[in-house]
Amino acid sequence: MTWLQLRPSPPRVTIAMCRRVLPLMLALLSTACARRVLSTTPAATAPVARAATSGAARVSVPTLGPMSGSETVNYILGRGLLLPVAGVVVSQLRDTFDEGRDVGRVHRALDILAPRGTPVLAADDGRVLRVRPNALGGNTVYATDPSGRVVYYYAHLDAYQPGLAEGATIARGDVLGTVGTTGNAPKDTPHLHFQVMSMPADGKYWDGDAINPYPLFLLLHAARP
Numbered sequence: 001m002t003w004l005q006l007r008p009s010p011p012r013v014t015i016a017m018c019r020r021v022l023p024l025m026l027a028l029l030s031t032a033c034a035r036r037v038l039s040t041t042p043a044a045t046a047p048v049a050r051a052a053t054s055g056a057a058r059v060s061v062p063t064l065g066p067m068s069g070s071e072t073v074n075y076i077l078g079r080g081l082l083l084p085v086a087g088v089v090v091s092q093l094r095d096t097f098d099e100g101r102d103v104g105r106v107h108r109a110l111d112i113l114a115p116r117g118t119p120v121l122a123a124d125d126g127r128v129l130r131v132r133p134n135a136l137g138g139n140t141v142y143a144t145d146p147s148g149r150v151v152y153y154y155a156h157l158d159a160y161q162p163g164l165a166e167g168a169t170i171a172r173g174d175v176l177g178t179v180g181t182t183g184n185a186p187k188d189t190p191h192l193h194f195q196v197m198s199m200p201a202d203g204k205y206w207d208g209d210a211i212n213p214y215p216l217f218l219l220l221h222a223a224r225p
């Protein structure tokens with residue numbers, strides 16, 4: 001398999017940056033703490049293979065056990081998170097996490113606008129859980145971090161990267177596909193629907209508690225334009 005490798009240098013966090021984003025982080029952590037706190041599974045007894053419902057992928061993912069929302073935020077900040085659309089910088093983002101969507105849904109994700117065909121990149125190292133279309137998301141990819149604690153959902157892809165397969169190991173910056181409008185996306189607004197979730201204790205990776213990636217990107221990429 002041939003991957004386009006885009007590996008930016010790790011973000012450098014300075015004291016000035018911390019001062020700018022501290023209020024943001026406090027708001028983010030308070031939100032995370034208000035979410036349902038999952039029971040912690042000892043690493044030694046954590047399930048290795050996650051059972052999935054019918055129709056969903058059955059990919060074995062090593063896991064250290066579920067985390068609460070605040071633990072997930074801290075974990076992601078420690079790992080870093082790549083903005084998953086090539087050429088898009090943080091200043092172009094708009095927080096769409098709490099926006100309403102059709103039939104009373106709350107978005108719980110970040111829409112990243114970019115021209116159709118722009119490469120969609122893996123935000124983190126890890127494993128591909130699912131490569132399959134669905135009605136709302138169109139062409140979608142579910143992936144997890146190396147420890148199986150965080151789930152990343154990429155939707156509305158125009159096309160998948162050739163060779164992308166469930167169970168594949170991926171690296172941050174690998175191309176997963178291209179930006180598009182498949183699923184319920186407006187046909188004149190190509191974008192990546194990007195969602196970050198805690199891996200739930202029951203292993204239903206498509207249904208974890210969502211974490212807002214917008215403030216994480218602001219913090220992690222504050223040194224960039």
Ligand SMILES: [Zn+2]
Pocket residue numbers: 107109110111192193194
């Ligand atoms: Zn969306």
